[in-house]
Amino acid sequence: MFKINQDLLSKHKYTALSIVASVGLLMLSFRKRKLNPFESTYRRVAQEIQQKVLTAKYVIQTELKLSNEDKTLILDSSIPQIHKFYESKKFTCLDVLLTFLEVTLEKGFKMGYLNDVNFEDAIQKARQLDQELKSKNYKIENMPLFGIPVSVKDTFIIKGTYQAFGCGAYAQKRSEIDGIQGYLINRSGGIVFAKTNLPQFGFSYESWNYLFGRSIHPQDPTRTSGGSTGGEGGLIAVNGSPLGLGSDSGGSIRIPSHFCGLYGYKPSSKRLIMRGQAKGVPTWDGIRNIASCYGPMSKHFPNLVNMMSALTNNYEQAPINIKDINFVMKQFDEKECYNNNKKYKIGVLRKINLLLPCKANQRALDIAVEKLKAQGHTVIEFEIDQSIFENVFQHVYDVMLGDGGMKGTYELYKGEPWISHFDNFKKATHSCWLWKKIYQKWLKFQDRKRELMIWKAGDHGLSYYENLHITTRLTAYQIQMIQIWHDLQLDAVISPVTAGVAVKHNTAQNCFSGISYTFIWNMIDFSCGSVPITTVQEDEQYYNEQSLFGKKDIEYKVLEETMEHSAGLPVGIQVISKPLEDEVCLNIMRQCGQ
Numbered sequence: 001m002f003k004i005n006q007d008l009l010s011k012h013k014y015t016a017l018s019i020v021a022s023v024g025l026l027m028l029s030f031r032k033r034k035l036n037p038f039e040s041t042y043r044r045v046a047q048e049i050q051q052k053v054l055t056a057k058y059v060i061q062t063e064l065k066l067s068n069e070d071k072t073l074i075l076d077s078s079i080p081q082i083h084k085f086y087e088s089k090k091f092t093c094l095d096v097l098l099t100f101l102e103v104t105l106e107k108g109f110k111m112g113y114l115n116d117v118n119f120e121d122a123i124q125k126a127r128q129l130d131q132e133l134k135s136k137n138y139k140i141e142n143m144p145l146f147g148i149p150v151s152v153k154d155t156f157i158i159k160g161t162y163q164a165f166g167c168g169a170y171a172q173k174r175s176e177i178d179g180i181q182g183y184l185i186n187r188s189g190g191i192v193f194a195k196t197n198l199p200q201f202g203f204s205y206e207s208w209n210y211l212f213g214r215s216i217h218p219q220d221p222t223r224t225s226g227g228s229t230g231g232e233g234g235l236i237a238v239n240g241s242p243l244g245l246g247s248d249s250g251g252s253i254r255i256p257s258h259f260c261g262l263y264g265y266k267p268s269s270k271r272l273i274m275r276g277q278a279k280g281v282p283t284w285d286g287i288r289n290i291a292s293c294y295g296p297m298s299k300h301f302p303n304l305v306n307m308m309s310a311l312t313n314n315y316e317q318a319p320i321n322i323k324d325i326n327f328v329m330k331q332f333d334e335k336e337c338y339n340n341n342k343k344y345k346i347g348v349l350r351k352i353n354l355l356l357p358c359k360a361n362q363r364a365l366d367i368a369v370e371k372l373k374a375q376g377h378t379v380i381e382f383e384i385d386q387s388i389f390e391n392v393f394q395h396v397y398d399v400m401l402g403d404g405g406m407k408g409t410y411e412l413y414k415g416e417p418w419i420s421h422f423d424n425f426k427k428a429t430h431s432c433w434l435w436k437k438i439y440q441k442w443l444k445f446q447d448r449k450r451e452l453m454i455w456k457a458g459d460h461g462l463s464y465y466e467n468l469h470i471t472t473r474l475t476a477y478q479i480q481m482i483q484i485w486h487d488l489q490l491d492a493v494i495s496p497v498t499a500g501v502a503v504k505h506n507t508a509q510n511c512f513s514g515i516s517y518t519f520i521w522n523m524i525d526f527s528c529g530s531v532p533i534t535t536v537q538e539d540e541q542y543y544n545e546q547s548l549f550g551k552k553d554i555e556y557k558v559l560e561e562t563m564e565h566s567a568g569l570p571v572g573i574q575v576i577s578k579p580l581e582d583e584v585c586l587n588i589m590r591q592c593g594q
Helices: 006-011 013-030 039-063 068-075 079-087 093-108 119-133 180-187 230-237 254-260 301-312 334-338 359-374 387-401 407-413 420-430 433-445 449-457 464-488 512-523 554-563 582-593
Strands: 114-117 149-153 191-196 244-248 263-266 293-298 345-348 378-381 492-496 527-535 570-577
Touching (some): 039 093, 039 114, 079 301, 114 230, 119 191, 263 301, 293 301, 359 527, 387 420, 387 512, 512 554, 527 582, 570 582
Parallel strands (some): 149 244, 345 378, 345 492
Antiparallel strands (some): 114 191, 263 293, 492 570
16 A cells, blocks of 8 residues: 655655646646636726726816806706706706706715716707707797706616616617617606616616625615616706616516615506517516506605606607507696695505514604695505515515426526526525425425515416416405405505614525515506605614514514614615506695605
8 A cells, every 4th residue: 555754754844835726727728717708898897987987077078158056957957957057058957967967976986876978969969959949939938858867777778878777788789779668768857867877787776786786875875775777766856867767577667766865756557658678588578477567766756647648648749669569658737746636535554564664664654644644635544464465475486486497587698607596596596496396395384485486487387287286376365455445435555664774785685575565566567656665763773673574584673783873874665556647646745745
């Protein structure tokens, strides 16, 4: 047998260690390294945007001559106030655009809010509107967004920009046309100037991706501004934009609005045409169980109404190639959003048992209740069988993971690494069948019901028959909810937006039940909006609510961490109305936020 000479090894031990280390490093160097194939795309896109930034900075330096007081006045004004400035000739459209652009360039990229930009076209459009404003017969009241800078989520099709979904594979060709939303905004006098950040393919409520980076909270860089319309929420909150357009499949407008202290509105899915956005998954047009829609976000309530008017006006004049021949536009009644004579009966949904709200969110509801009562509305407690919410939320996972292993998602990435927010879903869908069964039994034994919902959904792909059953059940839940509202004679319900406030980075994937308050209403297609109410107080910086759905788990730990050092963070509430009753929802939102 071969024997090692101990004396020789002792004498040359450092040499031996060096040889072993060298061999190990050599072996590692020969291992196949998994490279990101889109690194060069990231650099190219950054260079393209930098050129546009330099052009915009030059125009700002040479043409923006306003005082700091005038700039502050513009940044703090709503659309009706800005229109009065135009009518009195106090400011031009170019003044307003460049004022917001200055803030956008100072903070938008640094804080991870911006994706692509459209600065040159926006400046040209502002000059054109200023020329039209000089016409004696020109009336801006017919154009609800006249001279208003508008930022939009990355997903919207805007001429001259990428619709990349935060992925390098889709930052290859800029759009040659406007989608229907871009067309309607332009026809209403709006100036689209920027595209804003989102999570990779919009699949998270924290906004970050490899192409454009991470969106941080306006007040706390250790937290997220939300998602999936998180770049929009952050940009508006820091006064980089007066008005934004986001999309919402499970809370993507309402969550960033709640986190950042904004108004945000999601109509029911049949109120606005759903064309005009890039596809999040290749089978997106076939998804009918998640009622996605898009809507406005702003610091000022009137801006939401003006955007809704813009999105429902001029549709018949749009080119046929960007319309939906199966869609009939319902006229939007702007006056009903300001109707103080109408008195409503409103229910208060204080909790969903999946994850109870924090103390600050409970107090925000109390404040809203007192405001509504003071304005003559009837407010009652809305108590409902919690199994409805639990069953609907289980179907959220069923639909998201039901293609048999996130196949559609894999198709989209084209070799780009996934962000870590999908790790829980990947484990649930890609583990071997035996481990899935064993782990589900373990979760059930441990009473970890929230995590079990994910693993049950990821157990297997849905058959066509099973998918039809889910669609049928969701329709039944919608009808059941409408019947409950009818029996109680309710016009609307108010609730928390999420279980907590703005979460820390890289924790959203471990607290998915926290957004059940928003996602459930998408699944049954009700109209919803988020309203800023208050901020977290010093004595509310903790989370110790009981668990009414299984044992306390990692989601509780996330909320405990979230509420630490949270004083001063925004807190909102959610207003919910029946499908297509958008004016009712918006009117109650206005009165809650006054």
